[in-house]
Amino acid sequence: MASLTSISQSHTLLKKPNFIPSIPHNLSSSFTPRDFLFSKTQSFQLPQMASRSYVVSASTTETPRKRYPGEAKGFVEEMRFVAMKLHTKEQAKEGEKEVKQPEEHSVRKWEPSIDGYLKFLVDSKLVYDTLESIIDKAAFPIYAEFRNTGLERSEKLAKDLQWFEEQGYAIPKPSSPGITYAEYLKEISDKDPQAFICHFYNTYFAHSAGGRMIGKKVAQQILNNRELEFYKWDGDLSQLLQNVRDKLNKVAESWTRDEKNHCLEETEKSFKHSGEILRLILS
Numbered sequence: 001m002a003s004l005t006s007i008s009q010s011h012t013l014l015k016k017p018n019f020i021p022s023i024p025h026n027l028s029s030s031f032t033p034r035d036f037l038f039s040k041t042q043s044f045q046l047p048q049m050a051s052r053s054y055v056v057s058a059s060t061t062e063t064p065r066k067r068y069p070g071e072a073k074g075f076v077e078e079m080r081f082v083a084m085k086l087h088t089k090e091q092a093k094e095g096e097k098e099v100k101q102p103e104e105h106s107v108r109k110w111e112p113s114i115d116g117y118l119k120f121l122v123d124s125k126l127v128y129d130t131l132e133s134i135i136d137k138a139a140f141p142i143y144a145e146f147r148n149t150g151l152e153r154s155e156k157l158a159k160d161l162q163w164f165e166e167q168g169y170a171i172p173k174p175s176s177p178g179i180t181y182a183e184y185l186k187e188i189s190d191k192d193p194q195a196f197i198c199h200f201y202n203t204y205f206a207h208s209a210g211g212r213m214i215g216k217k218v219a220q221q222i223l224n225n226r227e228l229e230f231y232k233w234d235g236d237l238s239q240l241l242q243n244v245r246d247k248l249n250k251v252a253e254s255w256t257r258d259e260k261n262h263c264l265e266e267t268e269k270s271f272k273h274s275g276e277i278l279r280l281i282l283s
Contacts (some may be wrong), residue, residue, distance in 0.1 A: 015037075024211040029280045068260075075252035075260060076245045079201050082267045090103050103278045105186060107210075107217045112281045114222055118171065121281040123178025123229065125275065127155040130182040131200060134189045134252060142193060142251045149247075150240040163228075177276035184273065198266035206274065208233075208241060218281065 070077030088097045099105055132154050138144040161171050174182075189196045210277075215231040233240060252260060 038282045062170075071269070074245070074249040075263075076256075077247050078260070078264060079198065079248075080205075080268070082264050083202055083206070083271075086267060086271050096276070101275060101279060102282050103275055107214050110217065110221075110282060112218045112222055113283070114169065115172075116281045116283040117218055117222065118161075118169060119175055119283060120162075120277060121157060122172055123174055123181075123277045123280060124230075125154060125161065126174045126178040126182050127185070127203065128153040128157060130185050131203060132237060134185065134196070135200075139190050140193045142197070144188075145247045145251060146200065146244065149204075149232060150235050150242050153204075153207065153230060153245060157234065160230050175280065177273070177280065181277065183274040184269075185281060192262075194255065194263040195266040195269075197248070197251070198263045199270045202267060202270040203274065204244070205241065214278075214281070 010247060017148050024068075040276055068078055070079075070081040084092055086097055088099045102110075132152055135146050138147075185196065185199060212231050215228060219225050252263075255263070
């Protein structure tokens with residue numbers, strides 16, 4: 001830091017009015033006193049006003065805002081962090097929720113049935129139909145960013161249900177959990193984009209992770225290890241997911257902190273609705 005001219009030296013400057021103090025080379029023309037931090041009250045003279053002394057009071061350094069968990073890596077990481085906390089310890093090592101419902105146990109302990117699984121697939125298709133229709137219509141411009149991501153599941157589920165029908169199984173109508181969730185998605189999508197994006201993220205990303213584990217376990221127990229189309233993606237799944245992460249992070253850059261928090265707060269509702277549909281497998 002440049003040395004400060006003391007008050008006593010000002011007398012020398014007054015006696016030599018033509019004296020021009022040298023300015024340290026490391027100070028640019030844009031320098032202002034607020035560019036420095038002072039640990040205590042200090043006085044100094046501005047070079048062009050040598051006859052006066054100016055006192056600059058110490059200013060308290062503003063405390064940096066505490067970051068939200070995952071914030072440094074982008075908003076998707078914030079969403080992931082909140083979602084993982086809502087898992088049980090049996091479901092994920094980061095989980096904090098106590099086991100209260102059958103579907104919250106480890107999938108290894110599940111005892112699925114064909115009838116229950118068909119209910120799950122039918123209600124899941126209704127939810128994905130709704131999500132993909134909302135994205136296609138794009139009531140808010142940001143929704144259009146998530147068209148044709150490669151994560152879409154509606155057509156895949158349609159093929160699976162057709163296969164079951166060909167095997168002689170009766171395909172049920174959508175039940176209350178799926179209908180209720182689909183109606184809720186429609187409602188918030190028209191007026192609350194942050195809430196909708198939370199459900200979009202949790203639905204697609206949960207299926208690509210825990211959903212695949214469930215599909216594999218169910219296939220082993222009741223489908224003779226048949227892998228359904230629901231659990232297949234065209235292209236590299238990890239890259240498809242990364243592309244959507246990038247889009248989500250980009251969209252969230254324009255949100256205020258309050259809007260981001262509102263999105264995160266919707267996670268619990270997303271888990272509630274998806275859990276009710278998941279429970280159908282065990283019915």
